[in-house]
Amino acid sequence: MPRIVHAALLLCIGIGVTASAADQAPKKAVKIQDSIYLAPATGNVYLVTTAAGNVVIDTALAGQAAEARKLLLAENHGPVKYIILTHGHADHVGGIPLWKEAGTQVIAQRNYVEFLNYTARLEGFFAPRNAAAFNRPQEVVGPWAGNFGAKIDPTILFDEKYQFSLGGVEFHLFSTPGETPDHLTVWVPAYKTAFIGDNYDAAGLPEPMSFPNLSTLRGSPPRWALEWISSIDKVLALKPEVVLMGHGEPIFGNAEITRRLTRFRDAIQYVHDEVVKGMNSGKDVFTLMREIKLPAGSGLTESFGKVSWSVRGIYEGYAGWFDMNPSSMYEVPPASVYPDLVKLAGGPEAVVRVALEKLEAGQPVEALHLTDVVLAYDPNNSAALAARLKALDFLRDRCENYVEAGWLDYGIRTTKEKMASK
Numbered sequence: 136m137p138r139i140v141h142a143a144l145l146l147c148i149g150i151g152v153t154a155s156a157a158d159q160a161p162k163k164a165v166k167i168q169d170s171i172y173l174a175p176a177t178g179n180v181y182l183v184t185t186a187a188g189n190v191v192i193d194t195a196l197a198g199q200a201a202e203a204r205k206l207l208l209a210e211n212h213g214p215v216k217y218i219i220l221t222h223g224h225a226d227h228v229g230g231i232p233l234w235k236e237a238g239t240q241v242i243a244q245r246n247y248v249e250f251l252n253y254t255a256r257l258e259g260f261f262a263p264r265n266a267a268a269f270n271r272p273q274e275v276v277g278p279w280a281g282n283f284g285a286k287i288d289p290t291i292l293f294d295e296k297y298q299f300s301l302g303g304v305e306f307h308l309f310s311t312p313g314e315t316p317d318h319l320t321v322w323v324p325a326y327k328t329a330f331i332g333d334n335y336d337a338a339g340l341p342e343p344m345s346f347p348n349l350s351t352l353r354g355s356p357p358r359w360a361l362e363w364i365s366s367i368d369k370v371l372a373l374k375p376e377v378v379l380m381g382h383g384e385p386i387f388g389n390a391e392i393t394r395r396l397t398r399f400r401d402a403i404q405y406v407h408d409e410v411v412k413g414m415n416s417g418k419d420v421f422t423l424m425r426e427i428k429l430p431a432g433s434g435l436t437e438s439f440g441k442v443s444w445s446v447r448g449i450y451e452g453y454a455g456w457f458d459m460n461p462s463s464m465y466e467v468p469p470a471s472v473y474p475d476l477v478k479l480a481g482g483p484e485a486v487v488r489v490a491l492e493k494l495e496a497g498q499p500v501e502a503l504h505l506t507d508v509v510l511a512y513d514p515n516n517s518a519a520l521a522a523r524l525k526a527l528d529f530l531r532d533r534c535e536n537y538v539e540a541g542w543l544d545y546g547i548r549t550t551k552e553k554m555a556s557k
């Protein structure tokens with residue numbers, strides 16, 4: 136089987152990334168077996184053929200959907216009876232209009248509706264964050280569509296399970312919340328194949344797999360660890376021989392599938408349980424962010440999801456934001472007194488000097504905080520901006536996480552812009 140070119144390190148995201156995956160995509164679909172084909176894209180597209188028509192599972196990012204469809208139609212252009220959406224992220228639902236024929240049923244898990252409404256509801260909030268994180272022009276957002284203004288394509292919605300048969304092939308759909316609350320898994324027993332969306336490989340990363348993003352920086356409600364674990368258990372219980380993902384390459388063989396999914400599940404369970412133990416023993420969120428590490432031998436990296444962010448997501452997902460400090464109850468943030476601290480220090484120079492000393496001592500985040508203090512006093516302070524840039528560069532040089540790198544790059548760009556505009 137040819138190696139599948141995927142959009143390496145492109146996030147599974149709810150936005151219109153202008154990805155290069157289409158440029159790299161092979162000119163032929165990948166045959167998984169006689170009845171299953173894959174068109175790799177930012178959001179893989181699968182075609183399952185039957186004697187009575189075809190089933191499309193996910194439809195890619197809008198900009199790549201036509202190319203993916205062309206590859207699959209070259210293999211089989213039978214009527215499309217069903218489109219199944221593993222979840223409502225833009226890189227999986229972009230090609231629905233291209234595939235939909237008269238009478239095509241579109242199936243999603245019921246939480247899809249609220250997930251899309253949520254995404255549309257906060258469109259204006261997400262636009263600048265997505266532009267910042269991915270260094271691209273900000274999308275033009277139209278007038279607010281209201282709280283329930285999303286376009287909902289599915290014609291069939293289910294809660295826990297949905298089953299249908301087409302051309303003698305059974306399709307079993309299960310609710311498997313994980314990366315999103317509306318995630319579903321498609322199980323085709325005849326082929327011992329499970330289509331699991333982004334619940335294992337959200338970023339299309341090669342092995343070794345990364346710990347997941349249980350809490351995203353671009354903004355999403357915390358992804359519920361215990362639900363994700365139970366969803367992986369549901370997939371493992373099927374004893375699949377083939378697992379097909381929304382990003383990245385198929386996994387073949389039950390032993391390998393079990394090895395990888397179990398390792399991933401156990402890491403989520405470990406981090407979750409350590410957070411809960413720490414919360415019950417009275418530890419604060421930052422202590423736990425520092426203390427909790429993947430166990431040795433977990434076999435996972437932190438190239439996509441960071442454990443520390445997930446720790447915070449789990450903690451605040453359970454408990455909200457209040458930290459028992461009465462100062463935190465009010466709408467006046469710590470930064471409101473930063474200018475006073477600068478005055479007390481005798482001016483920006485002294486604080487910038489300490490920032491540089493921190494950087495020198497290998498404490499770049501402390502250095503960044505100190506530049507925040509100075510910039511609250513004087514937003515255009517040249518020395519503080521220069522120190523800030525140094526601290527950001529220091530972090531960027533050592534950064535091994537894709538998402539973190541995006542935000543550091545954003546910080547570096549905006550700091551340079553500010554320095555140039557002076």
Ligand SMILES: [Zn+2]
Nearest residue numbers: 147226333381
């Ligand atoms: Zn995705």
